[in-house]
Amino acid sequence: MKFLKIIAWVALIALIVIQFFPVDENESYTTLETDFMMVNKVPLDIENQLKVSCYDCHSNNTTYPWYSKIQPAAWFLENHIKKGKAELNFNEWSNYSDRRKRSKLRSIIKQVESGEMPMNSYIIVHQNAKLDTMAKSKLVKYIQRLKDDL
Numbered sequence: 001m002k003f004l005k006i007i008a009w010v011a012l013i014a015l016i017v018i019q020f021f022p023v024d025e026n027e028s029y030t031t032l033e034t035d036f037m038m039v040n041k042v043p044l045d046i047e048n049q050l051k052v053s054c055y056d057c058h059s060n061n062t063t064y065p066w067y068s069k070i071q072p073a074a075w076f077l078e079n080h081i082k083k084g085k086a087e088l089n090f091n092e093w094s095n096y097s098d099r100r101k102r103s104k105l106r107s108i109i110k111q112v113e114s115g116e117m118p119m120n121s122y123i124i125v126h127q128n129a130k131l132d133t134m135a136k137s138k139l140v141k142y143i144q145r146l147k148d149d150l
Helices: 001-019 036-040 044-053 073-087 090-095 098-114 119-125 133-149
Strands: none
Touching: 036 044, 036 090, 044 133, 098 133
């Protein structure tokens, strides 16, 4: 019993201590000329859907939820966002070669159609990010048209 009490105290102290280790927040309040939306003159409905469903993890500006200030959740989010931006950063779109753009557009189509994106773990907390059948279809058609025009 005493051993469990010691473990509980150590865990509590560790949880308190890790709160003092902040993460770098992914926030930029400017829209770059290299941004996907600027380069492609995206229709408003598609733009809104991309911002709600994709931009938190795939741009330089994340809208953070309340729990992002609490460790270890903040570390998880930071890691997830870094991986997302490494895979695709919409703010850097015009810096990509045409070949890379086509590859990214193919990947977007595949992942949206299969339901891989937006991720279920994201949708749980951001219900408005979920793509219904019509939104998926509209987004996929738009992305396909962009890919065909490259």
